[in-house]
Amino acid sequence: MKKRYLLAPGPTPVAEEVSLRMAEPMVHHRTPQFSAIFAEAAEDAKYLFQTKQDVLILASTGTGGMEGCVTNLFSSGDKVLVINGGKFGERWGNISETYGLNVVWHKVEWGYAANPKDIESILNQDKEIKGILVQASETSTTAAQPIEALSKLTRDRDDILLVVDAITGLGVVNLPMDEWGIDAMVTGSQKALQLPPGLALVGLSEKAWKFADKSTCPHFYFDFKKERKNLANKTSAYTPAVSLVIGLREVLKNIREEGLDSVFKRHNRLARATRAAVEALGLQRIAPDSPADSATGFFVPDGVDGAKLVKSMRDDFGVTLAGGQDHWKGKVVRIAHLGYVDTFDVVIAISVIEMALTKFGAKVELGKGVAAAQKILLEGYQ
């Protein structure tokens, strides 16, 4: 017998209640019954995005939503600034180059955030840049990027868009789309939205819709204007992912009930607890200065094979955490704390790290990380 726990940065755990809802008998998507569900989900998505604009619901993963942003907002030859601080920053650039955009790569060291001053001077020197493409939280490095500061560089100009991959940011930290003036924001269902993968949600500002009118990039499946027209009729251009939309409606209702402020506070508490635990164990965090609230990572101590450690936690202990990617392969462990997670998920994550490191011969004091986490987790019960 082995109980399994999923604490990787997506897919994240799905609540049993939501799973059961999604398992209900299939309904046809062109029915008043489903239209009402679809419209309700789209309406509640505005609350999540903190926007008055439409939020599109697409049957794809988050990457599809990212591609849609590139192909619906820009044209071949357009110059965009890509903040590349990890695997997902890199993805923005790769998509853009695929469609012939002219990418200005802004390399940021893994684990760190871009400096808004640097971005400001780049924009000042190059007025042709039509978009900043960035992650709210770079999942591969657990670093947060300074979205609010970046929005101040773009919001008062009508010739440049701030395009945010908020796949592990939305529903975790405050990203008020309208207030800050974020022009395009993308998320996926399998992160803070606590659903299986298969849905992308995209919110676009008025400025972004104007860009969409001029875009000449080819796109068919990800056709934002067509989706917007269909949304007005409580449906989507192509067949919606029915069960996932039913799940989305449930989760968004729950988030609305909990309230965004509470949601952010919960994630922040879990994140601080995890960071404190990692530090109490003497482990080196991978995003020291600008940590995201969605996930926390640390460098595996010398002498321990990180890949084997992650494998043992998964196969021996039943707890799935994430390892590192690219040059961090085998060197880091990442713990997710976003979505349908709470106090005892953090306790489990820290506890398995302590136990697995002990098993692998590393010097850690059992219970020390847990205690550091508990101290902060208790804030939620005062």
Next chain:
Amino acid sequence: MKKRYLLAPGPTPVAEEVSLRMAEPMVHHRTPQFSAIFAEAAEDAKYLFQTKQDVLILASTGTGGMEGCVTNLFSSGDKVLVINGGKFGERWGNISETYGLNVVWHKVEWGYAANPKDIESILNQDKEIKGILVQASETSTTAAQPIEALSKLTRDRDDILLVVDAITGLGVVNLPMDEWGIDAMVTGSQKALQLPPGLALVGLSEKAWKFADKSTCPHFYFDFKKERKNLANKTSAYTPAVSLVIGLREVLKNIREEGLDSVFKRHNRLARATRAAVEALGLQRIAPDSPADSATGFFVPDGVDGAKLVKSMRDDFGVTLAGGQDHWKGKVVRIAHLGYVDTFDVVIAISVIEMALTKFGAKVELGKGVAAAQKILLEGYQ
């Protein structure tokens, strides 16, 4: 948002996979399809009971199985010795008196086990006693009773039965029915069998079936001889609890696959870890000398209201543990570690106790209990 954890001594958690199996479309119980399932469950139940005898599957909770043992094996006026070391020992006596049996109450202090020497001398002094009625594990006090030693007093005599309520014992500790010569053994679905409540399983020795031939107690719904006849035809006398039997088949398959030895080792490891944690926190265990491997209890520290503590763990922290019963009400906390539970359930239980006691102003060192548990839990991953 609040995730909930069920760590009380029954109902215990049900695995999602098993829940989903039980949610499959209802089948009719008089079909070859269901008969095969019923027969398979009854067959695998023999493995669990370590017996060659039939194991009856009844649509009732464990108490129904207990009543059936009294009314099918004894007659009004029969003298039985009831080992009363808690709520469930008391229940044996109450059922017996309801049916006119002559109960010799053997009172054992709560939290302690009967001394087999005392039982031996009682039996030596009173040859009329036709049964010993006892719990393998007295759930209300978390004390184990000495079943093997008691079986030595009854197995070579044909005029007395050892009747064991193994509701929180079977599938937790070794209770080899045939080898030890246990005459009647009862369990329920909502404990080590990891199912919702609603099934009782009863195994009877050849000696017990002979008693059943002579019993004159009234019974209708709990008619063991009728059930045995029906079992030979792969069915039950009355409508079986279809979905629960489907779940039972799944769980028994899983137990068979894990192997009883591993099941016992797992429970023992979880139990020792929990006991070590409770002691590390300086808490006084309620069953110091003969602890059951199914649950561990401790006296709430002075100045803390145990009822409020248990309520806060459930309502604030989302973790359901059990309080105390009768004169232990508000004074003890009981942690179950049986059934579909493993390493991180113990970690959660200890962690919430540390946090809740801290919240209530008791002096406990956060993480200290967890560390003590982890040290023992690690044995499972060597």
